[in-house]
Amino acid sequence: MVEAEKEQIYNIPLRDAKRAPKWKRSKVAIKDIRAFLKKHMKSEEIKLDRGINEKVWERGSQKPPTMIRVRAMKFSDGQVQAELAGE
Numbered sequence: 001m002v003e004a005e006k007e008q009i010y011n012i013p014l015r016d017a018k019r020a021p022k023w024k025r026s027k028v029a030i031k032d033i034r035a036f037l038k039k040h041m042k043s044e045e046i047k048l049d050r051g052i053n054e055k056v057w058e059r060g061s062q063k064p065p066t067m068i069r070v071r072a073m074k075f076s077d078g079q080v081q082a083e084l085a086g087e
Contacts, residue, residue: 004073009085012036012068014056022062029056029064033082037072041080049083 017029030053034046056064071085 003076005076006041006074007071008041009069009071010036010040012070013066014064014068015066017064024061026057026061026064033068033070037070037080037082041072041074043074043078043080045079047079047081049081051084052082055084 012033014029014032016032017025020028030048033048033052033056037046038044052068052070055068058065069085070082072080072082074080
């Protein structure tokens with residue numbers, strides 16, 4: 001197993017997902033999570049854990065959460081893996 005080079009916990013705001021039509025909001029929220037991690041972890045390759053997807057889609061496509069807490073790990077090959085942070 002490869003050791004994580006950098007590990008960080010982020011509170012990612014998803015309020016901007018409300019700019020999309022109601023039926024697209026959860027899809028836009030996932031894109032916003034990827035964009036946030038791309039910017040802050042400085043990597044192009046982002047892998048999201050299944051738990052993040054389930055949390056965003058929990059209340060359907062019209063009502064994603066306004067914020068999500070994520071633990072992101074960047075590996076030496078530049079890949080970033082993100083999972084829900086334990087609360």
